[in-house]
Amino acid sequence: MTVTLRINGSICRFNGDPMTPLVNVLRHERFLTGTKAVCREGFCGACTVHVDGEAVMSCLRPVGLLEGASVTSIEAMSSGDGPLHPLQAAFEAADAVQCGMCFPGMVMSLSHFLRDHPDACRADVKAAMVGNICRCTGYERIIDAVMDVIAGVRAHG
Numbered sequence: 001m002t003v004t005l006r007i008n009g010s011i012c013r014f015n016g017d018p019m020t021p022l023v024n025v026l027r028h029e030r031f032l033t034g035t036k037a038v039c040r041e042g043f044c045g046a047c048t049v050h051v052d053g054e055a056v057m058s059c060l061r062p063v064g065l066l067e068g069a070s071v072t073s074i075e076a077m078s079s080g081d082g083p084l085h086p087l088q089a090a091f092e093a094a095d096a097v098q099c100g101m102c103f104p105g106m107v108m109s110l111s112h113f114l115r116d117h118p119d120a121c122r123a124d125v126k127a128a129m130v131g132n133i134c135r136c137t138g139y140e141r142i143i144d145a146v147m148d149v150i151a152g153v154r155a156h157g
């Protein structure tokens, strides 16, 4: 089966098993290895990307369902040479990342959440992170980083 989708703005034509998980297409076909495959069962959130503007776990999304879809992965959140996404910068400033396996999925989930909840309180942020597991940090610095982003939006909004 051939599936045509857009990944980070570029057309991607996938030929193969339509049940191939999107995370495999990203990592193996496009070499976009920023998206992590950890549990592959929908529990950890490390594989989160945006599909047509919604945050989804790419390990659970068969590519055969994505004809015409627009996918955004962590690689598109900053250009590399350009500025970091505000969440990436805040995570770095708050020293909120250790091994980094959860980090791309956190950024993709939380950027989607903040788009719709720019005024979220700490409890809201905690609730929004329920689908993203971090084995290293204890979460508090991650939440601190997100609250810093929200404070910056408030200050400049």
Ligand code: FES
Binding pocket: 036, 037, 038, 039, 040, 041, 042, 043, 044, 045, 046, 047, 048, 057, 058, 059, 060
């Ligand atoms: S790898 Fe997809 S949720 Fe864990």
Ligand code: FES
Binding pocket: 096, 097, 098, 099, 100, 101, 102, 103, 133, 134, 135, 136, 137
């Ligand atoms: S920093 Fe290691 S899993 Fe989150």
